[in-house]
Amino acid sequence: MDTTIVLILLQDGVMNGAIYALLGLALVLVFVVTRVIFIPQGEFVAFGALTLAYMVNGRIPGTVTLLLIMGALVFVFDCIGAIRARSARGLVRTAGWALLLPLVLYLIAPYIVSKNTALWLNVLFSLMLVIPLGPMVYRLVYQPVAEASVLVLLIISVAVHFALTGIALVFFGAEGWRTPPFMEGEVMIGPVSWTAQTFFVLGTCFVLILALWVFFGRTLYGKALRATAVNRRGARLMGISTTMSGMLTFTLAAAIGALSGMLIAPVTTVYYDTGFLIGLKGFVAAIFGGLVSYPIALAGALFVGILEAFSSFWASAYKEVIVFTLIIPVLLWRSFGAPLTDEEE
Template structure:
């Protein structure tokens, strides 16, 4: 291995590690607020990438009909809850807004000349399609069992993952897809030329990582969201809505996942089931951070990307095994250094 090869592998490792860091932070974000391990986090990545690819080809993606269907079920559940409320029926004010948003999306997807739109508009339209799936999934599948045992939440998370993979196969098909790069420019550093898409991935990832860290560590709203993970009843007594916190974190996770898919789609071909492996590597980074520390999780995910890249050179056949084996020493270290506390019934 010479310097040029090392720099090329390092570029790939940093690019992949930046995406894994975003997913690690998403998993950590959802877990610290709701105690849910978001297994389908990777599906938001594939939905974002494949929806963007469909828009660039000018095809009205059927994903909009999923958004509409989930919106209708969400509104029906809100109306049912209002009818059963003990303080009398009050029409939910968010129902017309939700229905109007879903109807506007259907109109835009079916009527706009998607292929001729500017790339920024295509990306915004993709985010508008994918991000609402986050709070809708929480409302329909996790909110009814929010107070259940973590094992129950994990089982529900796995079921949602399987359902989302199946729907992706139905909507996007088994063929992979790539999107057009944001620009063709590059930055030359010695013997290596960094393409513009790599720079976009690194810049956006750094911005999101710093923003999330500042939000949860320095802002009142971020601390309020974290308080719901410590004590849901206490947070409710202090005026913090656990339901709103859950929906907000799932929306953020969907935003980060969809944005990650848009960023990496020009660099690699993604398939309907590609999200699971990607999110698993982000999960390794989250485990390195102990499912508690945002900076350590980000650094751990970056290390995963670098190890994966250099493993492809030295032992490409075993690169996945090497990456996932990283989780074992950290779990062992956590088990030896953590105090065992009996869980309350």
């Protein structure tokens, strides 16, 4: 192995590591706020990539119909809750984001979807289709059992993963898709040519992480999520709605997952079940930080990406085994250093 090969592998590792970093941050965010180990995070990666791929090929994605169905289910659930509580408070807001928004997107989709539509417009429309699925999943699945134990929430996450994978197969089919790169061209750094797409991915990840830092440090909603992450009961006593925190957290997770899928689609063929492996690698990165530390999860993601790249060169048939086996020593290391605490009741 010479220097050129090392630099090429580093390029691939750093770009993949940046994607895993975003997914790891999303997993940490969801866990610290809601105590949910969000295994279906990878499904939003697949939804985002496949929705964009359908649109750039001039086909209306199945996400349009899926959003309508899930929105109708959310409204029905809220109507049942309103009848039981004998209060219609919040139904108008639910009708707005769960019924009106999906209906508007469904009606305007035929006018936007075209092979001649600009890529940036396809990206924005795809995000508008995928992001609302996050809070809808939370409302339908996790909100009714928000106070359940972490183990129960984990089992539910496994079930949601299989359900979303089946839904992706129904609405997108078994065919693999790629999307055109966001930027074309190459930049010579030493003996290696780095693609412009690599710099676009790294720049997008940096901007998104910076935006999240500003959101959590400077905005009222961000501070409310931080308070919920520190102490759920204390946040409720201070008037912070844990339901609102959960909905907002899943919205951010869906946005990060969908954008990650769009970033990786130009370099990887995405199938309906591709997101699971990508999400698991983000989970490995999150485990580095014990599902609570953002900086360590970021460092872990870069390490996972670089390890995967070099493993694919030395032992391509075992690269997934090498990456996922990494969980075992990391868990042992975390268990030896973590104090024993009781789960909050």
